[in-house]
Amino acid sequence: MDPLIHLLQINSNRSTSELAQILSLSEDEVVRRMRAAEAEGAILGYNAVVDKHKAGHRGVTALIEVRITPEREGGFDRLAKRIAKFDQVRECFLMSGGYDLAVLVEGKDLLDVANFVAEKLSTLGGVLSTATHFQLKAYKQAGFLTNAVDDEERLPVSP
Amino acid sequence: MDYSHKLSKQIQDLPRSGIRDFFELVIGRTDVISLGVGEPDKPTPWPIREAAIRSLEKGQTSYTSNLGLESLRVAISGYVENLFHVSYNPKTEILVTVGVSEALDIAFRAVLNPGDEVIYHEPCYVSYAPSIKMAYGVPVIVETREENNFALMAADVEKAITPKTKVIALNFPTNPTGGIMPPEELEKIAALAVKHDLLVFTDEIYCELLYDNRQHKSIVEFPGMKERTILLHGFSKAFAMTGWRLGYACAPAPLLEAMMKVHQYCMLCAPILSQMAGIEALKMGSTAYEDMRQSYEQRRNVIVARLNGMGLHCFNPGGAFYVFPEIRSTGLTSKEFAIGLLEKKSVAVVPGTAFGAAGEGFVRCCYATAPELIVKAMDLMEEFVNEVRP
Numbered sequence: 163m164d165p166l167i168h169l170l171q172i173n174s175n176r177s178t179s180e181l182a183q184i185l186s187l188s189e190d191e192v193v194r195r196m197r198a199a200e201a202e203g204a205i206l207g208y209n210a211v212v213d214k215h216k217a218g219h220r221g222v223t224a225l226i227e228v229r230i231t232p233e234r235e236g237g238f239d240r241l242a243k244r245i246a247k248f249d250q251v252r253e254c255f256l257m258s259g260g261y262d263l264a265v266l267v268e269g270k271d272l273l274d275v276a277n278f279v280a281e282k283l284s285t286l287g288g289v290l291s292t293a294t295h296f297q298l299k300a301y302k303q304a305g306f307l308t309n310a311v312d313d314e315e316r317l318p319v320s321p
Numbered sequence: 322m323d324y325s326h327k328l329s330k331q332i333q334d335l336p337r338s339g340i341r342d343f344f345e346l347v348i349g350r351t352d353v354i355s356l357g358v359g360e361p362d363k364p365t366p367w368p369i370r371e372a373a374i375r376s377l378e379k380g381q382t383s384y385t386s387n388l389g390l391e392s393l394r395v396a397i398s399g400y401v402e403n404l405f406h407v408s409y410n411p412k413t414e415i416l417v418t419v420g421v422s423e424a425l426d427i428a429f430r431a432v433l434n435p436g437d438e439v440i441y442h443e444p445c446y447v448s449y450a451p452s453i454k455m456a457y458g459v460p461v462i463v464e465t466r467e468e469n470n471f472a473l474m475a476a477d478v479e480k481a482i483t484p485k486t487k488v489i490a491l492n493f494p495t496n497p498t499g500g501i502m503p504p505e506e507l508e509k510i511a512a513l514a515v516k517h518d519l520l521v522f523t524d525e526i527y528c529e530l531l532y533d534n535r536q537h538k539s540i541v542e543f544p545g546m547k548e549r550t551i552l553l554h555g556f557s558k559a560f561a562m563t564g565w566r567l568g569y570a571c572a573p574a575p576l577l578e579a580m581m582k583v584h585q586y587c588m589l590c591a592p593i594l595s596q597m598a599g600i601e602a603l604k605m606g607s608t609a610y611e612d613m614r615q616s617y618e619q620r621r622n623v624i625v626a627r628l629n630g631m632g633l634h635c636f637n638p639g640g641a642f643y644v645f646p647e648i649r650s651t652g653l654t655s656k657e658f659a660i661g662l663l664e665k666k667s668v669a670v671v672p673g674t675a676f677g678a679a680g681e682g683f684v685r686c687c688y689a690t691a692p693e694l695i696v697k698a699m700d701l702m703e704e705f706v707n708e709v710r711p
Contacts (some may be wrong), residue, residue, distance in 0.1 A: 169619070180696060181624055184619040318669055319344040319357035321447045321496075 166195050167204060172305075174208040200270040221299045223252075223268050227261040228258045228283065230289040238262060241288045250278050261293070272296065335454060338447045339675030343659065347669050354698045356686040357669040359496060361561035361642070365598070369560065372601035373594050381593055387585040389417025389569070390596045396603040397569050401554070404528065405539045407547050413574040416581055417591045417599075421555040421568040422448055423527050423584070425490075428522055428551050428570060431457035432488060433604045440481050441490040442473045444645070445496055446524075449490060450677075461486070466681040467647060470636050471500025475509030482517050489514055492524040494531065497676045497685035498645040499621075499638020501531070504538045511543035518574075521550045526568075527641040529559035529610055532618040535639055548573055551580075558641075559610040560602045565595040601680060604675040617642050620688040620695055627699035628686075631706050645673065646665030649682045652711045659684055661709060667703040684694035 163171075169181060178196070182189040193209050199205040214221070238256055242263055246254040253266040265283070269275035279292055300308045325333065364370070388394060394411035401415075402408050417423040425448065429439070435457040441449045443462045450460040463481050465471040478489065489510065493502045514521050525583030526618055528537045541550040570580055602609055608707050621638065628635040628646045635646035648658045655672035657692055662668050673680025688695055 165619075170619060176692075180623075180692070183623045183696075184692065186622045186626070259710075270504065296653060316355075316358050316362070318347040318350070318353055318355040319338045319340060320359045321338065 163203075164195070164199070166192065168200055170196070170205065170208075175210075209304075211306050213300065213303070213308050215300070215308075216255070221268055221270050222272055223266065224273055225295045226265040226267055226279060226283065227295070228263040228265055229261050229262060229292075229294040231288045231290060233288065244286065245283065248278070248281075248282060249255065250275075327514070329456070331457075334592040335451050336394055340447055340671060342670055343669075343675060346660065346663060350667070351649055352663060353667045353669050354690075354694050354701070355669040356688070356690055356695070356698055357671050358687050358689065359643075359688065360563040361558065361613065362515065362689045362691060363613060365561050365565070366602075366605065368605060369562070369598050369599065369601045369609065370405050373598040376594060376597035381597060383593060385417075385590045385596060387581060388415070388589055389591055390593070390600070393417055393596050393600050393603075394569075396600055397571070400606070401552070401571055402602050404537065405525075405541055407539075407541050407552075407571075409571040410420055410574070414577055416570045416577055416584060417596060418555075418568045418570060418590055419591050420557065420566040421524055421553045422452075423560055423588060424553045424555070424568050424570040424580075425449075425522070425524065426452050427580045427583040427587070428451055428553065428572075428576075429458060429488075430583045431576065432520060433458040436483040436485060437487040438483060439487060439490055440478060442472075442492075444494070444495075444673055444680035444683070445492060445599060445676055446496045447676065448698060449492075450525070453490075458487075459485070462677065462679070465495070465498065465500060466679075467634075467636060467645075467683075468640075471495060471498035471645065472502050472506055473510065475506055475513060478510055479638075482513065482519075486517065486519055488520045488522055490522040490524070492526070494527040494638070494640025494642055495672065496527065497643050497671070497680065498683075499641045499643045500645075501535070501639035502538075502540075507538060507540050508543055511540050514540075517539070517547045519549065521546065523550060523552055524556050525552060525554045528554070529607070530614055530617060531640045532621060533616075533639065535698075537640075551576055556599055556602055559614075560605075561610070561613070562595075562598065562602065563600055565592075567591055567595040567599050617689060620690070624686060624688045624695055624699065627703070629695075632705040632710070633706065640685055642674050644686050644688060645680075645683050646686065647683055651706055651709050653709060655681055655684055658709075660707050662702060665708070666705045668698045668701050668705075670702075 171297050178192045180278050183193045248265050252268050255264045261269050394415045397415050398411040428688050429452050433456045438459045438461045439453045440461045442465045453460040461481050463477045465473050523540050541552050551572040553570050556562040624644050625635050625637050633646040635644050655674045659670050659672040670684040670686045673683030
């Protein structure tokens with residue numbers, strides 16, 4: 163992977179001047195490459211990784227296993243793209259194994275998610291079945307441990 | 322009681338480590354950004370820790386063979402051959418130790434007679450001279466200089482050789498300079514060792530941490546060197562396992578057997594828990610440290626650019642995780658610079674003199690520190706330099 167994209171993936175909050183120093187590039191070159199990666203879709207966007215519990219978010223998140231019928235033209239793509247377009251859907255992947263789509267849905271409460279599944283998702287032509295699993299507690303998100311256990315402090319000076 | 326008569330003259334004459342003096346100024350302060358450490362900033366990779374936990378759960382809490390677990394020695398043999406292209410017999414030529422520090426100590430004790438001279442390079446890790454003295458040897462310093470990027474010059478080594486010279490001790494990449502050896506200079510030193518029939522101890526603890534696509538070359542790889550080399554390596558730096566205290570020595574059987582005698586009487590064996598963790602570390606191999614190595618390289622680029630940018634000349638080190646900027650332009654000594662920076666800006670670096678007199682005019686900064694903190698520390702150091710510069 164491009165080392166610039168790798169660095170941004172680890173921490174997208176670095177300034178372009180910091181990235182330029184790390185990579186021994188000019189700041190202009192860093193900006194040019196970032197814009198190019200954004201334009202070609204290699205970088206889709208920049209998020210903070212939020213511990214929702216600590217941030218006071220009271221909503222719920224569910225992983226929904228969806229089985230769908232592939233279409234003669236285009237297989238799973240057309241329906242998967244349709245599902246992905248709903249604002250409630252945070253992530254949507256085609257999977258190998260016992261179901262087809264893994265859909266991560268966010269809602270204000272259980273009822274909100276249940277309504278989305280019952281009214282929007284299940285009713286789409288081609289959706290055969292859904293199984294909804296609500297998240298209870300986060301331990302790791304996007305590579306970050308939540309409530310990271312304190313690693314023991316290093317001595318301030320050592321040989 | 323007057324304890325001076327109760328203590329060994331030999332030990333009383335050893336100086337305290339300069340690192341220790343400085344440590345005491347810093348300890349207890351929570352506001353300090355420290356570039357003063359000598360270890361990675363990440364804990365040991367999780368699979369290695371997990372293997373140790375599993376080993377404890379299984380009740381593996383006994384002594385091991387004095388040499389170390391055979392499965393670990395077999396793994397070391399494979400790892401070392403892959404790194405240095407030299408093959409060691411795990412049954413007779415590999416000894417697992419409590420860190421490289423122990424390996425170095427028992428190597429000196431195994432080979433030195435009183436008065437034997439050991440040539441080593443300064444600035445260097447703090448324990449070389451004391452370890453030689455504790456083995457009743459005579460430390461002979463050869464300075465490495467910034468103009469040579471802190472590589473050891475064979476011509477300087479040659480001048481230091483006397484009929485009493487027994488060992489040349491090398492540590493490249495070097496703590497505290499980050500200096501590495503150009504292979505052609507290493508070859509000349511190998512030739513000197515052969516010509517004068519000397520032993521060579523090579524401490525390879527930083528050999529995995531090399532930058533700019535460099536390939537490591539050890540002195541043991543040159544013709545005629547395996548039979549006269551004690552290769553010392555360990556898990557502390559690349560595998561981020563400093564606290565496990567796990568190292569090893571590889572050497573021809575007669576040398577290793579002599580080291581083994583000292584080891585079995587003073588240490589018995591390295592802790593089994595650490596040895597089990599070491600087996601997992603070697604199973605992971607470079608996957609355990611390649612990401613960190615890349616990250617260190619990026620941090621090195623930042624810190625070298627910033628130090629030169631503030632007018633402190635700093636050569637670009639090829640390995641380890643230290644930079645060794647020259648601070649003479651501030652008009653301060655190494656110690657004055659380090660203490661001033663700590664008192665005025667709460668940034669800790671280590672005076673170069675902690676690593677030998679040749680370190681005067683320099684300070685050691687460790688960049689195994691979060692990039693954000695490196696940038697902040699450099700901002701503060703720049704303010705300090707501007708305030709004190711005449």
